[in-house]
Amino acid sequence: MDTKKLKIALLISAVFFAGHINAQTKKTAEIPRDTSYNVRKVYSQIRKNFPYATPALDEVPAGVIAERDVVYATLPESTFGKRELHADIFKPAKQGVYPVLIMVHGGGWRSGDKSMQVPMAEMLAAKGFVTIPVEYQLSLEAKYPAAVHNIKAAIRWVKANAARYNIDTTKVAISGCSAGGQLASLVGLTNEVKKFEGTMGYNNYSSSVHAVIDIDGVINFMAPSSLNSPRTKDSPDVQWLGGLFNEKPEIWKDASPGYWANEKSIPMLFLNSGHSRFHAGQDELIGQFKEWGTYHEVHQFNVKMHPFWLFHPWADESVNYMADFLNKVFKKPRK
Template sequence: MKKYRCCFAFVLSVFLTLLAVESSKAQQKPIPTDTTYNVGRVHQQIHKAYPEAVPASDSMYSSIRAARDIVYATIEKTPFGKRELHLDIFRPKDNQKYPAVIMVHGGGWRSGTRSMQVPMAQMLATRGFVTIPIEYQLSLEAQYPAAVHNLKAGIRFIRENAEKYGIDTSRIAISGCSAGGQLAALVGLTNGVQQFEGDQGITGIHSNVHAIIDIDGVVDFLAPASLNLIRKPDAADVAWLGGTFEEKPAIWKNASPIFWAAERTAVPMLFLNSGFSRFHAGQDELIGMMKEWGICTEVHQFNVKVHPFWLFHPWVDGTIDYMNEFLKKVLK
């Protein structure tokens, strides 16, 4: 009889454990998503004015190989349960070590996916780079500075696993488009600033980068061209920063890359601009500072009224050319 009681107790324990797990899953909310920013929709919007625009596609070239959906950090507790963050890696097929480029997608800190960086990553990998489109938490899931902590964790992961993926850790760059450009600039200009590191993923090593590429991303939320925009209450920057400038002035300044630029830590920067000047708010002042410090900067403009020009041929081709030439020059 004692044997049966022990068996029953074990079965009951297992049943209650499974019930608790299922109950916990049921209480977890799905991560909210915003799919309004996507290549197809942008193409529809610009096709009439720019019939030559052709979306760049996910195309594996014969000279490169890929590792996809790699978990670079796990956040154990969020309002949506355990959260894994992913990245993809593209690199030449040989066994040499190459410079790495972390690639950050745009979408107003609210929408978009790392898949939108994949065509660029594949094209740049054929030029002799390890390219890394990276996922980060968007504003519907987590507000500023969560995305910065994510990206710094991604860089630490790459440093820790450099041998595995054939990466030269003395030559790591970060690039980003639109909101991703702002994030890339902030991550790069806060080299060594502990408050932005966070505690996600691998810790104990630094997340410094050696070059920044900002593609149509604002560097100063407080510059008139940015601050004076007429915004709706649910504007992308307001949602990400947790309030308007009047409500959260310190956060708006804190999230502006230009305020973290310093002579001893700044690294070379490339700016690639569309024909919309508002996305370049604060850029001229930052470039002036960098020139005074003797730090390399380059600016190239695509004279088209297409903000996400990097998503389409023929402009993505020039984008990759500029990125390649700049990186080969500054990551010697």
């Protein structure tokens, strides 16, 4: 082989080898994790001011069946290679068909995980609901609207597997806490809006839900109490939405659940802490609900602590409000 042909052959080999290495790296690249938001850390922060608070624990009640880390969607070519998304399922052991509640964790769209919803999920399952905390892609992995697409895919998966988990697909609700509350509200208020569906599986099923529970989640990013909050480029919502408001105004509006409300909007329950900024846009939405005759409830915990749902006694009270609301909406007799 002459010198020119040898150089070409070596160049082709180098390109092939580099591509192979890149492909392997993509397949094995570890998804970045922010573990700063967790129950232990929050408890250490609040225990001085709330000495009577105790963390709600993962304890499967009698009469409840648990199934953990079930894959609800597989993304074959995410930024980090093949990516599986998981859900936990808690259902009453007694035979029957039950309403289902998909549950979305908080953490500023950047941190947290589905385990933080598990204690409430277990308590609600004991009250006669199938409860499903879901994993979704956080901002270090994928920006808005990936999480919305994830959650709508989870709802479609739930409907496709309804018989397996004793689910009544005419009684599907979604709840979320903090960032999860914003996501749950956006998912519920965009029923049948095609642009939010994504293509992450089971697209022959509807992702529509019949009720929303928003626990301290923002309704409108552009409401004064939200927009006027101090922010930097490192703020959680800025990172998730891909830029500051003056850089991405259309995305800030697009991601605001309140902008998608209309006369056909579904019933909503709002559980609020004593921090008003987490309810940004809620009053305006409630005003619209009153005009339209849309059923809604608002309950406020007069406690200056945002993640109250992670701790007793507020976790128990939240579960009672949630169960009562769902029973009313789904017209289920009280036991």
